[in-house]
Amino acid sequence: xxxxxxxxxxxxxxxxxxxxxxxxxxxxxxxxxxxxxxxxxxxxxxxxxxxxxxxxxxxxxxxxxxxxxxxxxxxxxxxxxxxxxxxxxxxxxxxxxxxxxxxxxxxxxxxxxxxxxxxxxxxxxxxxxxxxxxxxxxxxxxxxxxxxxxxxxxxxxxxxxxxxxxxxxxxxxxxxxxxxxxxxxxxxxxxxxxxxxxxxxxxxxxxxxxxxxxxxxxxxxxxxxxxxxxxxxxxxxxxxxxxxxxxxxxxxxxxxxxxxxxxxxxxxxxxxxxxxxxxxxxxxxxxxxxxxxxxxxxxxxxxxxxxxxxxxxxxxxxxxxxxxxxxxxxxxxxxxxxxxxxxxxxxxxxxxxxxxxxxxxxxxxxxxxxxxxxxxxxxxxxxxxxxxxxxxxxxxxxxxxxxxxxxxxxxxxxxxxxxxxxxxxxxxxxxxxxxxxxxxxxxxxxxxxxxxxxxxxxxxxxxxxxxxxxxxxxxxxxxxxxxxxxxxxxxxxxxxxxxxxxxxxxxxxxxxxxxxxxxxxxxxxxxxxxxxxxxxxxxxxxxxxxxxxxxxxxxxxxxxxxxxxxxxxxxxxxxxxxxxxxxxxxxxxxxxxxxxxxxxxxxxxxxxxxxxxxxxxxxxxxxxxxxxxxxxxxxxxxxxxxxxxxxxxxxxxxxxxxxxxxxxxxxxxxxxxxxxxxxxxxxxxxxxxxxxxxxxxxxxxxxxxxxxxxxxx
Numbered sequence: 001x002x003x004x005x006x007x008x009x010x011x012x013x014x015x016x017x018x019x020x021x022x023x024x025x026x027x028x029x030x031x032x033x034x035x036x037x038x039x040x041x042x043x044x045x046x047x048x049x050x051x052x053x054x055x056x057x058x059x060x061x062x063x064x065x066x067x068x069x070x071x072x073x074x075x076x077x078x079x080x081x082x083x084x085x086x087x088x089x090x091x092x093x094x095x096x097x098x099x100x101x102x103x104x105x106x107x108x109x110x111x112x113x114x115x116x117x118x119x120x121x122x123x124x125x126x127x128x129x130x131x132x133x134x135x136x137x138x139x140x141x142x143x144x145x146x147x148x149x150x151x152x153x154x155x156x157x158x159x160x161x162x163x164x165x166x167x168x169x170x171x172x173x174x175x176x177x178x179x180x181x182x183x184x185x186x187x188x189x190x191x192x193x194x195x196x197x198x199x200x201x202x203x204x205x206x207x208x209x210x211x212x213x214x215x216x217x218x219x220x221x222x223x224x225x226x227x228x229x230x231x232x233x234x235x236x237x238x239x240x241x242x243x244x245x246x247x248x249x250x251x252x253x254x255x256x257x258x259x260x261x262x263x264x265x266x267x268x269x270x271x272x273x274x275x276x277x278x279x280x281x282x283x284x285x286x287x288x289x290x291x292x293x294x295x296x297x298x299x300x301x302x303x304x305x306x307x308x309x310x311x312x313x314x315x316x317x318x319x320x321x322x323x324x325x326x327x328x329x330x331x332x333x334x335x336x337x338x339x340x341x342x343x344x345x346x347x348x349x350x351x352x353x354x355x356x357x358x359x360x361x362x363x364x365x366x367x368x369x370x371x372x373x374x375x376x377x378x379x380x381x382x383x384x385x386x387x388x389x390x391x392x393x394x395x396x397x398x399x400x401x402x403x404x405x406x407x408x409x410x411x412x413x414x415x416x417x418x419x420x421x422x423x424x425x426x427x428x429x430x431x432x433x434x435x436x437x438x439x440x441x442x443x444x445x446x447x448x449x450x451x452x453x454x455x456x457x458x459x460x461x462x463x464x465x466x467x468x469x470x471x472x473x474x475x476x477x478x479x480x481x482x483x484x485x486x487x488x489x490x491x492x493x494x495x496x497x498x499x500x501x502x503x504x505x506x507x508x509x510x511x512x513x514x515x516x517x518x519x520x521x522x523x524x525x526x527x528x529x530x531x532x533x534x535x536x537x538x539x540x541x542x543x544x545x546x547x548x549x550x551x552x553x554x555x556x557x558x559x560x561x562x563x564x565x566x567x568x569x570x571x572x573x574x575x576x577x578x579x580x581x582x583x584x585x586x587x588x589x590x591x592x593x594x595x596x597x598x599x600x601x602x603x604x605x606x607x608x609x610x611x612x613x614x615x616x617x618x619x620x621x622x623x624x625x626x627x628x629x630x631x632x633x634x635x636x637x638x639x640x641x642x643x644x645x646x647x648x649x650x651x652x653x654x655x656x657x658x659x660x661x662x663x664x665x666x667x668x669x670x671x672x673x674x675x676x677x678x679x680x681x682x683x684x685x686x687x688x689x690x691x692x693x694x695x696x697x698x699x700x701x702x703x704x705x706x707x708x709x710x711x712x713x
Contacts, residue, residue: 004057005050005053005054005057005058006057008022008026008029008050008054009054009057009058009061011026011030012029012030012033012054012058012061012199013061013199014030014196015196015197015198015199016196016197016198017195017196018195018196019193019194019195019196020158020193020194020195020196021191021192021193022158022191022192022193023050023188023189023190023191023192024156024158024161024183024187024188024189024190024192025047025048025050025051025183025188025189026050026051026054027158027161027162027192027194028051028124028161028162028165028183029050029051029054029055030162030196031161031162031165031166032093032122032165033062033065033067033199033200034162034166034196034197034198034199034200035091035120035165035166035169035200036091036169036200036201036202036203037067037091037092037093037169037202038066038067038068038084038090038091038092038119038202038204038205039067039068039069039070039081039084039090039092039093040052040055040062040067040068040069040070040092040093040094041069041070041071041072041077041078041081041092041093041094041095042071042072042075042078042094042095042096042124043071043072043073043074043075043077043078043095043096043097043101043490044071044096044097044517044520044521044523045096045097045100045101045126045128045520046097046126046128046134046185046520047097047126047128047183047184047185047188047189048095048096048097048124048125048126048183048188049126049520049521049523050188050521051095051124052071052095052523053521053523055069056069056071056523063206065199065200065201065202065205065207066201066202066205066206066207066208067202067205067206068205068206071523071524072094073489073490073525073526074104074490074491075096075101075102075104075105076104076105076107076108078094078095078096078105079094079105079108079109079112079123080108080112081094082094082108082112082117082121082123082178083108083112084119085117085118085119085120085121085178086112086115086116086117086118086219087118087213087216087219088118088119088204088210088213089118089119089203089204090119090202090204090205091119091120091121091122091169091202092119092120092121092122093121093122093123093124094122094123094124095123095124095125095126096123096125096126097125097126097128097135097520098125098126098127098128098140098182099128099135099136099138099139099140099143100135100136100441100460100461101125101126102125102140102143103460104461104491106143109123109143109147109149109178110147110221111221112178112221113147113148113149113177113178113233114221114226114229114230114233115218115219115220115221115225115229116176116177116178116219116229116232116233116237117172117173117176117177117178118173118176119172119173120168120169120170120171120172120173120179121172121178121179122165122168122169122172122178122179122180122181123149123178123179123180123181124181124183125140125180125181125182125183126183126185126188127139127140127182127183127184127185127268128185129184129322129323129356130184130185130322130355130356131356131358132185133185137323137354138323139322139323140180140182141299141300141323141327141328142327143180144180144300145300145327148177148233148234148237148238149177149178149179149180149300150171150172150175150177150178150179150180150241150298150300150301151179151180151181151182151298151299151300152164152168152179152180152181152182152250152267152297152298152299153181153182153266153267153268153296153297153298153299154181154183154187154267154268154297155252155267155268155270155271155295155297156184156186156187156190156267156268156270156271157190157192157271158190158192158193158194159192159194160267160297161183161187162194164181164250164297165181167248167250168181170244170248171241171244171245171250171298174240174241174243174244175237175238175240175241175244176237176240177233177237177241182268183268184268186271187268190271238301241301242301242303245298245301245303245306246303246305246306250297250298251294251295251296251297251298251303251306252267252294252295252297253292253293253294253295253310254287254289254292254293254294254295255292256289256290256291256292256293257290258290258291258292258374258377259292259313259314260314260315260316260373260374261291261292261314261315261316261317261318261369261370261373261374262291262292262293262294262310262311262314262316262317262318263291263292263293263294263317263318263320263366264293264294264296264307264310264317264318264319264320264328264332265293265294265295265296265319265320266295266296266299266320266321266322266328267295267296267297267299268322269320269322269357269362270293270295272357272358272359272362273293273320273359273362273366274287274289275359276359276360276362276363276366277289277290277291277363277366279359279363279389280363280366280367280381281381282366282377290377292310292314294306294307294310296328299328300327302328302331302332302335304335304338304339307332307335307336308335308336308339308341311336311341311343314343315343315344315373315374316343316344316345316346316369316372316373316374317332317343317344317345317346318346318347318350318351318365318366318369319332319345319346319347320347320351320357320362320365321347321348322356322357323354323355324348324353324354326347326348326353329345329347329348332345333345344373346369346372346373350365350368350369350372351365352365360390367381409449409450410446410449411446411449411641411643412443412446412641413597413598414597414642414643414644414665414666414667414669415597415600415601415642415667415668415669415671416443416596416597417512417514417566417567417592417593417594417595417596417597417669418443418444418446418447418512418514418566418592418594419640419641419642419671420566420567420568420569420572420594420640420671420674420675421510421512421566421572421592422444422447422452422454422641423569423639423640423641423671423674423675423678424569424570424572424573424576424678425452425454425480425576426452426639427569427573427639427678428573428576428577428580431577432477432577432580432581433477434477435475435477435478435479435480435580436456436468436471436475436477436479436480437454437455437456437479437480437481437482438455438456438457438459438464438465438467438468438471438479438480438481438482439454439455439456439457439458439464439482440458440460440461440462440463440464440481440482440483440484440487440492441458441460441461441462441487441519442461442483442484442486442487442512442518442519443484443512443514443518443519444482444483444484444512445458447482450641451637451638451639451640451641452641456471460491461486461487461490461491462483462487462488462489462490462491462492462493462495462496463487463491463492463495463496464481464482464483464487464492464496464509465481465483465492465495465496465497465499465500465507465509466495466496466499466500467481468481468507469499469500469503469505469507472505472506472507477580478506478507478508478579478580478588479507479508480507480508480509480510481496481507481508481509481510482509482510482511482512483496483509483510483511483512484511484512484514484517484518484519485511485512485513485514485515485516485517485525485527485549486516486517486518486519486520486523486525488511488549489525489526489527490517492511493552493556496509497509497553497556497558497587497589498556500587501556501557501558501586501587504586505586505587506585506586506587507587507588508576508579508580508587508588508589508590509587509588509589509590510589510590510591510592511549511589511590511591511592512566512592512594513527513549513563513591513592513593513594514594514595514596514599515527515528515529515595515596515599516528516596516599518596518598518599522596522598522599527548527549529595549591550563550591553589553591558587558589559584559586559587560579560582560584560586560587560588560589561588561589561591562575562578562579562588562589562590562591563590563591563593564590564591564592564593565592565593565594566592566593566594567594567669567670567671567674568674569671569674569675569677569678570674570677570678572590572592573678575590576590597667597669601667608620612692612693615693616693617691617692617693617694617695617698618691618692618693619689619690619691619692620668620689620690620692621668621670621687621688621689621690622662622666622668622687622688622690623662623666623668623670623672623673623685623686623687623688624661624662624666624685624686624688625659625660625661625662625684625685625686626684626685626686627648627650627651627652627659627660627661627684628652629682629683629684630650630659630660630682630684631657631682631684632650632655632657632658632659632660633682634647634660636660636672636675636676636685637660639675640671640672640675642671642672643665644662644663644664644665644666644667645660645661645662645672646660646661646662646663647659647660647661648661660684670687672685673685673687
């Protein structure tokens with residue numbers, strides 16, 4: 001059972017004049033339907049997962065419009081979908097998490113950008129940059145520049161985001177160029193409203209079929225026509241894009257009373273800038289500002305005439321560009337130099353080169369800029385800047401807290417089926433010694449934190465096995481690689497498994513088979529249990545059948561293959577020991593099977609609630625610790641890391657050490673008992689089966705136990 005987006009799907013049905021309320025990324029879904037798209041695809045990843053999740057679950061409604069929706073196996077396949085717009089006047093949109101997703105899609109993007117498109121093509125990027133990010137800190141801007149793809153960065157409010165989506169398709173068609181739109185985390189989740197329009201049925205769709213396009217070699221990404229494409233990209237298409245941007249006012253200018261200086265800001269940073277200026281006393285809550293601001297909703301390409309018009313008559317201009325290198329600042333500097341402008345350009349000299357531009361960071365930079373170039377205003381700010389006030393609040397909080405708040409690194413969910421595997425691996429290493437561990441992208445990357453502390457590298461999604469290919473040649477002990485089933489289907493099968501088999505390399509691969517791409521929101525993969533999406537696919541394809549990871553591994557030639565349930569810690573430990581010590585020289589694969597606990601709880605809770613309401617017998621399991629038996633060694637905690645396995649002060653005054661304790665968050669997975677058994681720890685763990693609506697047999701058994709033990713229920 002997946003997360004339901006039923007409420008969000010209802011909002012997609014809003015028509016002309018109705019008001020849409022919601023968050024930014026859901027506004028994008030509605031804007032796509034209002035733009036008349038023929039197809040939508042993508043690969044999930046924060047902060048844009050909801051876009052694709054909602055569209056997949058809204059398939060029946062989209063089918064009425066004739067829109068094809070596809071949950072792609074990786075970003076490369078999503079980018080390749082846009083090939084439909086090369087030869088046909090159809091609009092299409094795809095989405096993925098950037099920058100890692102754009103890295104995977106780069107090959108397809110280059111071949112798409114070269115011939116250009118006939119129909120509007122939009123790529124919605126979740127620009128996962130800054131303190132809330134979950135990936136490497138890089139930007140999409142470089143890809144836009146190197147492939148000559150236009151890049152939009154809309155102001156973070158719903159009307160602006162919706163307008164930019166609709167304009168993006170028009171910009172793409174006017175310049176025959178795909179458009180990328182980056183949405184930061186805050187833009188994706190900003191709340192607001194906008195006046196909706198009717199959804200538009202595309203002229204060419206699943207409901208309105210068309211014939212094959214005629215062969216046109218000019219539209220193929222193949223030499224020698226690619227040389228002509230290169231000239232068009234920097235000539236005709238660039239000129240057409242700049243003309244459209246100017247004519248439709250995609251970039252916005254907000255006038256201010258202090259016209260001697262100005263601020264040029266990426267659209268996505270506009271809200272943070274206004275907040276910072278408000279704290280400096282230079283803007284009000286409505287966004288009215290004393291300083292002129294140019295908000296770049298299109299950050300590539302820039303329009304020289306717009307830049308020169310804004311800077312005319314100003315002594316200095318500050319460019320607020322998050323991240324490095326300073327692409328926008330450098331391009332504006334070139335525009336000013338070529339035009340012979342004398343305006344002073346500031347940017348990374350007063351603002352940090354890297355890192356997220358929060359309102360605190362922006363306030364400090366703007367204050368420095370004003371003191372240098374507009375002292376009549378800047379000097380009035382004094383030394384008590386916004387940053388100083390923040391620091392004072394931090395000191396006050398520190399004094400009230402008395403001691404620092406303990407750090408809370410991310411970790412596995414309670415009952416996660418991946419945790420017992422790492423407990424087994426820890427036990428195995430006690431016997432054979434340390435081994436080189438290649439980590440991967442996914443939930444299992446939490447094993448890099450305490451108490452497991454596993455990991456020598458993380459090289460990309462599904463890349464763990466490939467990353468230790470050369471390591472295996474000089475290690476005394478076989479290296480081990482771990483990836484999830486999502487990473488396996490995304491990249492791991494080809495880049496890791498088949499490559500290792502091709503070269504006859506040794507090594508151990510563990511695949512976490514929890515049934516979903518869990519780290520991005522438990523989306524389905526081809527080996528997921530039979531769900532609504534797969535059953536629907538089965539109806540469309542007569543050849544569809546159960547596809548397992550084991551089938552794929554056997555099919556490509558894996559000879560040493562074991563499947564072990566992750567909660568069987570002792571069996572997993574023994575299997576790992578066998579994999580490390582076997583004389584078999586070649587790839588050894590262990591499929592660690594265990595359903596994602598989040599999905600399991602979503603599946604079980606409605607069933608349990610329905611049974612309780614009907615007065616039926618319901619049994620659930622709880623685990624606990626007998627504090628009289630517990631010695632306070634806490635090996636169980638160091639081996640499992642379960643957040644519900646904690647400590648408490650012993651009631652026995654003779655025990656000075658705290659004892660282990662299982663709190664009420666326990667989901668009854670049984671890992672604590674399994675670890676105690678596998679590691680031969682103290683027998684302090686107990687199991688209790690809690691029965692609601694007990695039957696006669698339950699009551700009789702409880703009475704008998706009470707008689708024998710003297711304990712009454």
